[in-house]
Amino acid sequence: MIKLIALRELKSLFLSPLAWAMLAVMQLIMCYQFLTQLETYMQLQAKLSVLEESPGITDLVIAPLLGGAAIVLLLIVPLLTMRLISEEQKNQTLPLLFSAPISMTQIILGKYLGVLGFLLVLVIMIALMPLSLLLGAAIDLGQLFSAVLGLTLVLASFAAAGLYMSTLTRQPAIAAVSSFGLLLFLWIINWADSAEINASLAEDGGNILPWFSLLNHFEPLLKGVFSTADIAYYLLFICLFLVLSVRRLERLRLPH
Numbered sequence: 001m002i003k004l005i006a007l008r009e010l011k012s013l014f015l016s017p018l019a020w021a022m023l024a025v026m027q028l029i030m031c032y033q034f035l036t037q038l039e040t041y042m043q044l045q046a047k048l049s050v051l052e053e054s055p056g057i058t059d060l061v062i063a064p065l066l067g068g069a070a071i072v073l074l075l076i077v078p079l080l081t082m083r084l085i086s087e088e089q090k091n092q093t094l095p096l097l098f099s100a101p102i103s104m105t106q107i108i109l110g111k112y113l114g115v116l117g118f119l120l121v122l123v124i125m126i127a128l129m130p131l132s133l134l135l136g137a138a139i140d141l142g143q144l145f146s147a148v149l150g151l152t153l154v155l156a157s158f159a160a161a162g163l164y165m166s167t168l169t170r171q172p173a174i175a176a177v178s179s180f181g182l183l184l185f186l187w188i189i190n191w192a193d194s195a196e197i198n199a200s201l202a203e204d205g206g207n208i209l210p211w212f213s214l215l216n217h218f219e220p221l222l223k224g225v226f227s228t229a230d231i232a233y234y235l236l237f238i239c240l241f242l243v244l245s246v247r248r249l250e251r252l253r254l255p256h
Contacts, residue, residue: 001102005110010117013080019118022076026069027125033068034129037061058140062130063222066147069126070154070218073119074187077155078179080118081162082172084111085249089170094252104249108242112163119155123148143224150221153234154214158183160241167248189213 013019041060088094097107127148133139162179169175190210210216214237217230 002106002110005107006113006117009111009114013118026072026076026122029072030069030126030129034065037064056140057133057137058143062139062144063147065130066151067222070151073155074158074183077158078162078176080115081159081166081179082176084163085166086169086172086175098253104246108245108249112159112242115159116156119159123152123155140224146224146226147222150218154218157214157234157237160238164241164245167245186212186214190216
């Protein structure tokens with residue numbers, strides 16, 4: 001049943017003009033950034049060749065490309081997830097799902113996997129750009145794999161948070177705005193590094209804000225530093241918001 005819901009959600013996304021527009025805009029932005037980064041690298045190549053430990057094409061082209069993709073998708077993912085549950089509430093079709101012989105967990109996982117499938121298509125399309133460099137350059141495949149894995153986990157986290165925010169309102173637009181606000185806050189939370197805040201947190205045992213930042217766990221993966229702590233953070237993040245979504249759906253099913 002989870003598979004059927006996921007396929008239905010994925011099919012509805014590919015039948016939506018909005019989804020195709022997102023794919024086109026995303027590819028245009030990423031192609032422009034890729035070509036710009038590549039041109040900059042070619043201009044700096046002569047200067048980099050004289051350095052003993054100069055950064056390679058993976059550091060100067062691929063890592064910024066995937067890092068930029070995460071920022072752009074922070075804007076796009078809320079538009080994909082905003083309608084998952086809120087539209088069902090708005091159209092009053094949610095009771096039909098509740099009457100079907102499926103659990104709330106199956107509904108949430110099905111809708112989540114449907115959106116995740118669409119996002120994986122995006123990741124593959126983006127990853128093909130740096131892979132094309134293999135035709136004429138040597139790239140660090142280990143760092144590329146780590147960066148692509150990091151981008152996938154970031155997008156999976158975006159989708160989980162967006163799905164939960166979609167369960168909180170009947171209005172897809174409100175779900176999109178609130179999802180973007182939440183994700184942006186979790187993205188920049190480690191920017192709160194004023195002296196007063198750090199001094200206060202240091203007295204309580206250290207600054208823990210960077211641990212909650214999505215960006216703070218993404219940057220090491222972009223550099224090829226594979227840490228189980230970073231992977232565990234994203235998996236816990238995804239599970240947390242999926243559980244919250246299931247609990248919220250169970251509350252919506254109960255008669256008021």
